[in-house]
Amino acid sequence: MPQDVYNKLMMLAKRRGFIYPSFEIYGGVAGFYDYGPLGSQLKHNIETIWRQFYLLKDSCVEIHTPTITLYEVLKASGHVEEFTDLTVECNKCKHAFKVEDLVKAGVSAEEAVQNGDVSCPDCGTTFTEAHPVNLMFSTYIGIGTGRPAFLRPETAQGIFTNFHLLYRYCREKLPFGVIQVGKGFRNEISPRQGTLRQREFAMAEAEVFFDPENKNHRNFPDVKDKILYLFDNEKEMKLSLKDAVDQGVINNQALAYYMYLTQDFLLTVGINPKKFRFRKHGGDELAHYARECWDAELLSERFGWVECVGIADRSAYDLTAHIDASHVDMYALRKFPTPKEITVKKVLPNMGKLGPLFKRKAGAIQKALEAMTTVPKHPLILTIDGQKISVPSECYEVVETIEKQVGERFVPHVIEPSYGIDRIIYFVLEHSFEEIQKKDEEYRVLHLDPRVAPLKVGVFPLISDERLVEQAMDIDRLLRDALLTTFYDEGGTIGRRYARMDEVGTPLCVTVDHQSLEDLTVTVRDRDSTEQDRVPVDTLIAYLKKRLG
Numbered sequence: 001m002p003q004d005v006y007n008k009l010m011m012l013a014k015r016r017g018f019i020y021p022s023f024e025i026y027g028g029v030a031g032f033y034d035y036g037p038l039g040s041q042l043k044h045n046i047e048t049i050w051r052q053f054y055l056l057k058d059s060c061v062e063i064h065t066p067t068i069t070l071y072e073v074l075k076a077s078g079h080v081e082e083f084t085d086l087t088v089e090c091n092k093c094k095h096a097f098k099v100e101d102l103v104k105a106g107v108s109a110e111e112a113v114q115n116g117d118v119s120c121p122d123c124g125t126t127f128t129e130a131h132p133v134n135l136m137f138s139t140y141i142g143i144g145t146g147r148p149a150f151l152r153p154e155t156a157q158g159i160f161t162n163f164h165l166l167y168r169y170c171r172e173k174l175p176f177g178v179i180q181v182g183k184g185f186r187n188e189i190s191p192r193q194g195t196l197r198q199r200e201f202a203m204a205e206a207e208v209f210f211d212p213e214n215k216n217h218r219n220f221p222d223v224k225d226k227i228l229y230l231f232d233n234e235k236e237m238k239l240s241l242k243d244a245v246d247q248g249v250i251n252n253q254a255l256a257y258y259m260y261l262t263q264d265f266l267l268t269v270g271i272n273p274k275k276f277r278f279r280k281h282g283g284d285e286l287a288h289y290a291r292e293c294w295d296a297e298l299l300s301e302r303f304g305w306v307e308c309v310g311i312a313d314r315s316a317y318d319l320t321a322h323i324d325a326s327h328v329d330m331y332a333l334r335k336f337p338t339p340k341e342i343t344v345k346k347v348l349p350n351m352g353k354l355g356p357l358f359k360r361k362a363g364a365i366q367k368a369l370e371a372m373t374t375v376p377k378h379p380l381i382l383t384i385d386g387q388k389i390s391v392p393s394e395c396y397e398v399v400e401t402i403e404k405q406v407g408e409r410f411v412p413h414v415i416e417p418s419y420g421i422d423r424i425i426y427f428v429l430e431h432s433f434e435e436i437q438k439k440d441e442e443y444r445v446l447h448l449d450p451r452v453a454p455l456k457v458g459v460f461p462l463i464s465d466e467r468l469v470e471q472a473m474d475i476d477r478l479l480r481d482a483l484l485t486t487f488y489d490e491g492g493t494i495g496r497r498y499a500r501m502d503e504v505g506t507p508l509c510v511t512v513d514h515q516s517l518e519d520l521t522v523t524v525r526d527r528d529s530t531e532q533d534r535v536p537v538d539t540l541i542a543y544l545k546k547r548l549g
């Protein structure tokens, strides 16, 4: 059977130390992959460029939070109820499938099963019922009756639960963005797409907090005339950011700006612009938290268009949910031009009544009452530690006071660009892969951008003559001291050594030959053109750094 690009690439990736199936000596398990030495370096380079985009081009700040996340957080965020895939299980062969994977795009999964249109891809049995399965891995913190928890399905919640602290850190000014790069975990039903669908995968997410009355972005004017590649599920469009916002194709400046930042990032790391588009989510596809979402989709020879980045307007969904569940003040302040005197109604807890009635829970109830911004309805039901509690009206008093207010409180909105790093790594490899038929063998080249290439320079002596070897090793050391990642190789013909470097995407190779011993010059060979320059050793570092960008 002829091999497709995916097969060829995965064979190369394993043989040359990019990607290995995890736990292979024990038979492996679907949805888990390791990065080998070159894959790890490629991942590191892509994440470094991602950070440059979000920390420097956009002025976000970075945090790290635990991957194990308390039940309460994911209950409040809606993941416990909503983070599910509609699943079918085959009675005959016992295999389980996500219904979405078995129906054509645009067809309702529920209806397809009800109509008997979905059958087992392994044994042909028709499925008659489907049920939602939660995708989170659950665990307990501590032994015995430990606290229930999950491995986080997204890094975002770690940012939301710190909002009040980050707001203070960012001088209480909106907008500000917070990024997190780390693992996400999903117990995918039947992962069959290699590194594109894993059960533990690398995410890079930004949560950008906005005043809902002003979803403009300070960098928008600089990029407003740049062109976005858009697809609204019917037609492809090339629109400037400004036109897309003015025509209502994209809801606001901030969303359009982060779409552009995403496009710029993906093209920078080596995605083929002809295999890139933004696709708008239809109403029935939106995640439980999203109001509008655009996916950056990349085209794969085997898998078709695949979502690699989701850019969602999460509105006030998450912060509102965490305010309601934790009763912590996660509001922001919109300042008035001049302070105003306003009559406000406040809820004053009566601890004399709350204490004896609710004992240990009285403190939490007090906090919840003080945080209320509207006059409570009777009967007042509060949720404390997941338990619904009815609070009698004699436990609090509603008082009217005149207050000088410097501004009004509101729940910030969130725009979220969310990147799947492993998918991007796969597409950087697929889009840069070329196989050339040379006489009786296939010659493979990864045309990686020098900034993402795991190795920057191959260093060789032309032949294994002691004097050439010594000079080549000195040059290798010199380049490493200048922070260039090199690969020294003296094994096999020079043609084989170039081929080995081309196959892993090393942009340049330096060769020491007999002339080098006489005039201290070396050849520098370019991976893509195979052209060679003769360069003096004393200007070699500057020359290479210029070529590598």
Ligand code: GAP
Pocket: 153, 154, 155, 156, 186, 188, 195, 196, 197, 198, 199, 201, 203, 205, 307, 308, 309, 310, 416, 418, 419, 420, 421, 422, 423
């Ligand atoms: N916080 C938003 C969020 O989690 P998502 O669309 O579910 O959104 C974000 O995930 C990105 O993570 C996706 O665009 C995709 O690139 C990547 N991703 C999601 N599930 C994945 C999986 N099972 N394996 C690898 N990458 C995945």
